[in-house]
Amino acid sequence: MGRIQVLDEQTANLIAAGEVVERPASVVKELVENALDAGASRVDIEMEEGGLRLVRVVDDGSGMDRDDARLCLERHATSKIRRGTDLFAIHTLGFRGEALPSIASVSRLEILTRPASEVAGTRVATEGGRDLRLEDAGCPVGTRITVEDLFFNTPARLKYLKSPGSETGQVSDVFTRLALSRPDVAFQLMSGGSVLSSTPGNGSLLDAVGSLYGTKLARGLTAVSWENGPTRVTGYIAKPEFARANRTHQHLFVNGRYIKGSSLRFPVEEAYRNLLMTGRFPVFFLSVEVDPEQVDVNVHPTKLDVRFSQEREVKAALYRAVQEALALTELVPSVTWGEGAPASGFAPASGFAPATASPGRPPDDGGAGGAPQDPGSPWSLLAMGEAAATYLTGGGMAGLTEGEAGVGTAGAAGVGAPGAAPTVGEAVEKGAVFAPGARQGGATVHHPELLALRPLGQVLRSYIVADGPDGLYLIDQHAAHERVYFERFARERESRLTQPLLIPLELELAPQERALFEASREVLTGAGFEFADLSGGTLLVTGVPAVVGESAAPGFFRDFLDRLAGGSSDGHALDKGLEVKRAMAACKAAIKAHDPLTLAELQGLIYQLACAEHPYSCPHGRPTMISLSEGELERRFKRTGA
Amino acid sequence: MKFTASQADLSYGLQTVAKAVSTKNTLPILSGILIKGDGNRLNLTATDLEIGIECMVSAQVAEEGSIVLPARYLTEIVRKIPAAAVEVEVDPRNYTAVLRWDRSQYTIHGFSPEQFPFLPRATQDSGNKLPQNVLRNMIRQTAFAVSHDETRPILTGAQMTLRDGHCHLLATDGVRIAYRRTALPESPQGEQSSSLVLPGRTLSELSRLLAANDEDTVGISVTPTQAFFDLGDVRLVSRLLEGQYPDVLRLVPQSYSTSLTLSAQQLHDACERASLIARDGSGAIKLGIDPERVTITSSTPEVGQVYEEVAASVQGDPLEIGLNPRFLMDGLKALDSDQLLFEFSGNRTPSRMKPQDRDDFLYVVLPIVVW
Numbered sequence A: 001m002g003r004i005q006v007l008d009e010q011t012a013n014l015i016a017a018g019e020v021v022e023r024p025a026s027v028v029k030e031l032v033e034n035a036l037d038a039g040a041s042r043v044d045i046e047m048e049e050g051g052l053r054l055v056r057v058v059d060d061g062s063g064m065d066r067d068d069a070r071l072c073l074e075r076h077a078t079s080k081i082r083r084g085t086d087l088f089a090i091h092t093l094g095f096r097g098e099a100l101p102s103i104a105s106v107s108r109l110e111i112l113t114r115p116a117s118e119v120a121g122t123r124v125a126t127e128g129g130r131d132l133r134l135e136d137a138g139c140p141v142g143t144r145i146t147v148e149d150l151f152f153n154t155p156a157r158l159k160y161l162k163s164p165g166s167e168t169g170q171v172s173d174v175f176t177r178l179a180l181s182r183p184d185v186a187f188q189l190m191s192g193g194s195v196l197s198s199t200p201g202n203g204s205l206l207d208a209v210g211s212l213y214g215t216k217l218a219r220g221l222t223a224v225s226w227e228n229g230p231t232r233v234t235g236y237i238a239k240p241e242f243a244r245a246n247r248t249h250q251h252l253f254v255n256g257r258y259i260k261g262s263s264l265r266f267p268v269e270e271a272y273r274n275l276l277m278t279g280r281f282p283v284f285f286l287s288v289e290v291d292p293e294q295v296d297v298n299v300h301p302t303k304l305d306v307r308f309s310q311e312r313e314v315k316a317a318l319y320r321a322v323q324e325a326l327a328l329t330e331l332v333p334s335v336t337w338g339e340g341a342p343a344s345g346f347a348p349a350s351g352f353a354p355a356t357a358s359p360g361r362p363p364d365d366g367g368a369g370g371a372p373q374d375p376g377s378p379w380s381l382l383a384m385g386e387a388a389a390t391y392l393t394g395g396g397m398a399g400l401t402e403g404e405a406g407v408g409t410a411g412a413a414g415v416g417a418p419g420a421a422p423t424v425g426e427a428v429e430k431g432a433v434f435a436p437g438a439r440q441g442g443a444t445v446h447h448p449e450l451l452a453l454r455p456l457g458q459v460l461r462s463y464i465v466a467d468g469p470d471g472l473y474l475i476d477q478h479a480a481h482e483r484v485y486f487e488r489f490a491r492e493r494e495s496r497l498t499q500p501l502l503i504p505l506e507l508e509l510a511p512q513e514r515a516l517f518e519a520s521r522e523v524l525t526g527a528g529f530e531f532a533d534l535s536g537g538t539l540l541v542t543g544v545p546a547v548v549g550e551s552a553a554p555g556f557f558r559d560f561l562d563r564l565a566g567g568s569s570d571g572h573a574l575d576k577g578l579e580v581k582r583a584m585a586a587c588k589a590a591i592k593a594h595d596p597l598t599l600a601e602l603q604g605l606i607y608q609l610a611c612a613e614h615p616y617s618c619p620h621g622r623p624t625m626i627s628l629s630e631g632e633l634e635r636r637f638k639r640t641g642a
Numbered sequence B: 001m002k003f004t005a006s007q008a009d010l011s012y013g014l015q016t017v018a019k020a021v022s023t024k025n026t027l028p029i030l031s032g033i034l035i036k037g038d039g040n041r042l043n044l045t046a047t048d049l050e051i052g053i054e055c056m057v058s059a060q061v062a063e064e065g066s067i068v069l070p071a072r073y074l075t076e077i078v079r080k081i082p083a084a085a086v087e088v089e090v091d092p093r094n095y096t097a098v099l100r101w102d103r104s105q106y107t108i109h110g111f112s113p114e115q116f117p118f119l120p121r122a123t124q125d126s127g128n129k130l131p132q133n134v135l136r137n138m139i140r141q142t143a144f145a146v147s148h149d150e151t152r153p154i155l156t157g158a159q160m161t162l163r164d165g166h167c168h169l170l171a172t173d174g175v176r177i178a179y180r181r182t183a184l185p186e187s188p189q190g191e192q193s194s195s196l197v198l199p200g201r202t203l204s205e206l207s208r209l210l211a212a213n214d215e216d217t218v219g220i221s222v223t224p225t226q227a228f229f230d231l232g233d234v235r236l237v238s239r240l241l242e243g244q245y246p247d248v249l250r251l252v253p254q255s256y257s258t259s260l261t262l263s264a265q266q267l268h269d270a271c272e273r274a275s276l277i278a279r280d281g282s283g284a285i286k287l288g289i290d291p292e293r294v295t296i297t298s299s300t301p302e303v304g305q306v307y308e309e310v311a312a313s314v315q316g317d318p319l320e321i322g323l324n325p326r327f328l329m330d331g332l333k334a335l336d337s338d339q340l341l342f343e344f345s346g347n348r349t350p351s352r353m354k355p356q357d358r359d360d361f362l363y364v365v366l367p368i369v370v371w
């Protein structure tokens, strides 16, 4: 007799349950996805004891008729795909028809459902997937699914679960992701009868983030809206100052599906490079929409990872979208003195911590080009024009009497005299080309708002004190100058120089490294590397880009290959390596702390900084300046009636 | 042990050997200086097992003996002693030294001298001798070109070859080569040739110890793993770098299609000026050579452009070549002659400079390829 048997339905479901249903959080995920697929506009989730006792998901979606309510517990019963080829163009979240039967096989499950077209609803109940009971029941339109005593019949699996507290945490994570993925749906999570969190469901992602993460973060977000052909990137990115020590606050959705631990986060992180210190990770809420034909979600039953046929393009889109959004943001962390530390003054650790950014465009959900909604924030671009004009044409410059002459000399050193500019407002209108001095080689002012800063002097020969539209500004002279040099070096990459080597560098490559190398050879030669033919496992490097230099080349190479192996695209891996070199060179070239500077030099540095694309942080990610707002000053001097 | 020494002598001796004290903290004893007193002199020794320096200073030794004292404290204290002489008394039971002068008394805890590593000595005097200032110049003219790339350790040293009555010193970092040769005035009979690779650090310590005059000589002896430099009252032992030093001179072209004769000083100064403007980028300058004129140009988009003409007599084909001005200046400073012969064989191959009237110095540098 043959020993192969077709598994009975129950066994098959149990096996599938092992893959799909790991813990209460996965039950919540499956049930909520079904609710969303059913077109719900409101989803309420309830749990008891971390979901081990009970998980209930109530939606106001389409509901099921009597037949569907029975069928949905059958394996691979789904209303969402009909043919195998549909798998290649998936628009809904669920599609495997596996979740409900799997959950049913390991719990006591009840479905209460009614479509709008029927008068009576249906109640279906099972224990461990057996003894299906079906009956009429009165209920509102929509579906309520209750899962009780999860894993009651598979005690072995119960053992792998954590405490109810930690399971609650996991459910919350899943809830956060799902809620963020659909700002148009109102979500609510309750545990033990009290509301843990909820979202308004008004269609605004910003409001959803605000209700889940608090308004402080929401106010530090910058909108991303980028489009190229069928590819769209939308959402919000947080300013560098909100960066975290881990990646748990990175949210990425592809065609509405939450994607976890994907290599897609690299291009986003790379767009932040040089704005963040190492070991800090940006916070973002981004959604990518691509042609569904390009995405392969059928990789893993829990569907947390996807594959793309056009992965490079998608990564490039993410990178560009985030980079452009960052370039448009002003990133001065404004500071407040904490109540508790009045005397400890300026130490960032003690109360001089970056708080809610009043600078920066107020995040407006419609993306209406940053019209100032908050009249109290003069840092927005439009308000800036006026303020800046006052500073430049009015009495603001009068304080710079000895500066007048000094600025002239500084002009010769590649520094423009802002006084010669029409007004910043005009400069902005003319495409921000700001050419004050005859000798100035047409450097573009990327951040005209900075020209409104009027340097008053130096403190500790290290920080520039400046008066500006929002109050008092402190600029770290070394960090600022580093940024200036760094961007200059980056532009000079265009002048391409290779240092040939007398004795070729010999690099031993492992077989997989060799494959990575061969695939990226062109990118490397494009950057100025030269190679003799690869013989055996040894690569002979006969020339290196002059920026890298000979002695740093072997390390550079290793890092490059490691980044490739870690999932970076070759272009990004290369840029990253080159930027490390540039950052080092910039640090060496830049003026140091304790270098005394004249007023004209201070003015010059601010001008150069205004010409930088990312003036608000040094290449290592430290801030170049901080500000103390007028309101904060008034509060400190007890001028306001607080 | 008990001795009295002049503050100046003792301080000189301690500072001389202190450079060899280990900065790593792995073996505590190596953070100390071994002081041995016998007869009318003190023998001071320090080593980090790579380099060892030994220095003799005169002293009145009342009781012979030895001790190891921590270099950091000892050197600093002795340097600041305001008296002309200092008396040192060592308690051999607990390895403690008491320093006395005027009405002051300092006690320093040390180590047992038995733990201190034995510094090897040359087994025989090879008889290779050079005036100290000559070796000092040779090091100055070459050591700057050693590599700092730890992935190719052999290039972090300079190759010294003793052959045919000459001492040759060569260093390369893979992009340029500096080479200098000098005749050994006292070449011993039946001499065998030897070739060794001296660590870059040995060269800089040695050059610091060498006098700037030609009256004092330095004796050089070699074993397969060590080199010994005998400067009279100071001796330096160095471990050698192991491995095959590449035969880089073989990679230098033998014939040149373009050659220039010009003032080294003028070219140096022009490079220096140009690098002020070129400095911010990767610093390349372009040397334009044609029979009419030799030009130096460079441009840094943000800063401006450089154009200079240098007086030179040109032979051979016109050429445009990219060069790193820093590398050029290094070579020009080492040349020690004003009339320079600068030869090229294309803009991707090594170019060579040497004094017009001598063959004992050579500097080879690879161009920078602009594309």
Ligand SMILES: Nc1ncnc2c1ncn2[C@@H]1O[C@H](COP(=O)(O)OP(=O)(O)O)[C@@H](O)[C@H]1O
Residues within 6 Å of the ligand: A030, A034, A035, A038, A059, A061, A062, A063, A064, A068, A072, A077, A078, A079, A080, A093, A094, A095, A096, A097, A098, A099, A100, A101, A142, A143
């Ligand atoms: N909340 C709900 N509202 C309406 N229909 C539902 C709901 N939950 C499940 N269904 C139906 O049950 C089917 C099976 O669900 P499931 O086992 O999760 O598989 P899948 O979601 O992969 O299709 C779905 O295709 C859908 O038709």
Ligand SMILES: [Mg+2]
Residues within 6 Å of the ligand: A030, A033, A034, A093, A094, A095, A097, A099, A100
């Ligand atoms: Mg489903």
